[in-house]
Amino acid sequence: MKVTALRNRCIASGTCVLAAKAVFSQRESDGVVELLQEHPSLEQLQKVRQAVAACPSQVFVVEEEDNLSELTLSTNDEEM
Amino acid sequence: MSQEQQTHIDKTNQQEIPSFPFPFADHSLQVPDEYDRLRQQCPVARVHMPYGGDAFVPTRYQEIGQAFADPKCGAIRASDGDVPRLEAGKVTGTEGSAASELFSVSNARHNKLRRVIAPAFTVSAANKLRSRVVDVTNALVDAMERSGPPADLFEDYAIQVPMTVLCEMLGIPGEDEHLYRESAHTMISTTASLQEKQVQATKLMQYLAPIIKEAQTNPQENILGLLVRAQKQGDEVMTESEMYGFAMAVIGAGFETVSTTFTNSAFILLQQPEVVAQLRTHLEQPDQLANAIEEILRVTPIGVGRPRITREPVQLGETTVPAGEVLFLTTHGANYDPSVFPDAREIRFDRDMQPIMSFGRGIHACLGQQIARMELQVLWQTLLTRLPNVRLAVAPSEVPWRPDETLTFGPEHLPVTW
Ligand code: HEM
Ligand code: SF4
Numbered sequence: 001m002k003v004t005a006l007r008n009r010c011i012a013s014g015t016c017v018l019a020a021k022a023v024f025s026q027r028e029s030d031g032v033v034e035l036l037q038e039h040p041s042l043e044q045l046q047k048v049r050q051a052v053a054a055c056p057s058q059v060f061v062v063e064e065e066d067n068l069s070e071l072t073l074s075t076n077d078e079e080m
Numbered sequence: 081m082s083q084e085q086q087t088h089i090d091k092t093n094q095q096e097i098p099s100f101p102f103p104f105a106d107h108s109l110q111v112p113d114e115y116d117r118l119r120q121q122c123p124v125a126r127v128h129m130p131y132g133g134d135a136f137v138p139t140r141y142q143e144i145g146q147a148f149a150d151p152k153c154g155a156i157r158a159s160d161g162d163v164p165r166l167e168a169g170k171v172t173g174t175e176g177s178a179a180s181e182l183f184s185v186s187n188a189r190h191n192k193l194r195r196v197i198a199p200a201f202t203v204s205a206a207n208k209l210r211s212r213v214v215d216v217t218n219a220l221v222d223a224m225e226r227s228g229p230p231a232d233l234f235e236d237y238a239i240q241v242p243m244t245v246l247c248e249m250l251g252i253p254g255e256d257e258h259l260y261r262e263s264a265h266t267m268i269s270t271t272a273s274l275q276e277k278q279v280q281a282t283k284l285m286q287y288l289a290p291i292i293k294e295a296q297t298n299p300q301e302n303i304l305g306l307l308v309r310a311q312k313q314g315d316e317v318m319t320e321s322e323m324y325g326f327a328m329a330v331i332g333a334g335f336e337t338v339s340t341t342f343t344n345s346a347f348i349l350l351q352q353p354e355v356v357a358q359l360r361t362h363l364e365q366p367d368q369l370a371n372a373i374e375e376i377l378r379v380t381p382i383g384v385g386r387p388r389i390t391r392e393p394v395q396l397g398e399t400t401v402p403a404g405e406v407l408f409l410t411t412h413g414a415n416y417d418p419s420v421f422p423d424a425r426e427i428r429f430d431r432d433m434q435p436i437m438s439f440g441r442g443i444h445a446c447l448g449q450q451i452a453r454m455e456l457q458v459l460w461q462t463l464l465t466r467l468p469n470v471r472l473a474v475a476p477s478e479v480p481w482r483p484d485e486t487l488t489f490g491p492e493h494l495p496v497t498w
């Protein structure tokens with residue numbers, strides 16, 4: 001499963017950090033989401049899914065949802 | 081038109097269009113059955129608003145969340161004029177009103193502005209404040225014990241905590257609490273006239289002016305410090321009026337919400353001793369406490385909700401809402417949707433939790449939510465640890481209730497004994 005954070009949409013709610021604190025953090029300068037790991041272990045899958053669902057601002061885009069062989073996270077900072 | 085839609089319309093024609101807000105029973109925070117009826121029969125209902133005509137009220141989780149988040153459902157602006165609304169004066173949070181800037185900008189600038197003060201609201205910022213809140217709550221219980229029961233859980237406890245936190249976060253003096261309370265009350269008043277709101281806003285601005293000046297020469301590590309540093313970088317980053325608007329919005333949104341949530345949740349829980357007993361077993365483990373507070377937030381209604389206006393036609397489930405219509409979004413409507421939270425009226429700390437709607441969705445979702453969660457966790461933790469036998473000191477029907485004149489509702493005082 002691939003998860004991309006479209007960071008321009010981030011409103012710094014911190015909800016993803018609550019759901020998966022081993023994977024997500026917030027930048028000190030502006031509260032925007034940052035990744036602590038790009039290839040977290042599959043044990044984090046459930047928590048990452050919760051973070052994706054709970055994000056109030058639809059920051060995360062999920063691809064290859066059914067491919068559970070690995071979990072890959074990345075960020076995208078382009079203007080939308 | 082689908083057959084289902086036709087039935088909705090037939091039904092609404094037969095039955096009178098309900099008036100919003102749907103009334104809560106006297107001395108009760110039980111979400112009215114009208115929500116269940118509408119969710120089944122007409123999930124995006126036409127309603128009469130107290131002022132300005134008719135609006136739409138979605139009652140299902142799905143459409144409430146969608147409308148909070150959809151950029152086509154914008155914040156109401158002063159230029160929208162005499163829209164269907166709850167308030168006698170202007171809609172709270174529109175341009176030109178006190179708490180305007182953050183609530184009403186619906187564009188790319190919103191996220192940039194919000195990020196200026198976001199560092200004060202992160203999960204880690206909230207956690208750093210936790211030990212301070214533990215001290216404050218314990219000192220308040222000390223004082224309650226010294227003067228002996230009964231105590232007023234609202235005045236002696238619930239309001240003091242967010243007020244102290246807010247003053248420290250912003251960098252404003254605690255002794256002027258009465259002014260912040262009066263200002264927040266006027267901002268969310270449904271009865272104050274436009275002029276009364278403006279007079280109160282001007283009073284608060286004049287009060288803040290010297291404090292902000294001082295922050296400009298000597299910025300501290302607090303929200304005013306973040307604001308003045310941003311404003312120094314020029315108007316593209318933050319204008320002076322945006323800076324004032326922010327400070328005022330945080331005063332408007334930062335303590336009333338938490339004190340009402342705590343007081344209302346205590347009114348609900350203290351009538352269910354078995355639930356309080358369960359909660360007592362969830363206080364030690366941080367994850368368990370956090371989950372319990374999510375459930376408490378879910379079941380606790382605090383206010384009538386937030387409006388949006390459709391800037392284009394919007395498809396909400398089966399219903400097409402035309403452009404230019406006001407939608408009224410209640411968080412309890414979503415939080416009590418049984419298709420998302422089975423047996424929604426029951427308080428269960430072991431739910432497989434879906435995201436609660438209490439803090440809204442979309443770009444305006446609550447900025448203070450991590451601070452609020454932390455405060456509510458500590459408020460409940462300290463109360464039940466220190467006073468495990470806390471209970472209502474009067475019958476629920478004797479609890480003094482707030483007059484129906486603001487966007488929030490619930491007990492005005494909460495007499496408890498232990
Ligand atoms: C349990 C307590 C709280 C609840 C239930 C709550 C609820 C909400 C909701 C539903 C919204 C969205 C409004 C909309 O979409 O129109 C919101 C926005 C907001 N809240 Fe809270 N809130 C709480 C506590 C706080 C605290 C403690 C603060 C600040 C210290 C705060 C600051 C804000 C601000 C600044 C916004 C506007 C955000 C924006 O427009 O970008 N809130 N809140
Ligand atoms: S939950 Fe979404 S909006 Fe909130 S900090 Fe994480 S990515 Fe940003």
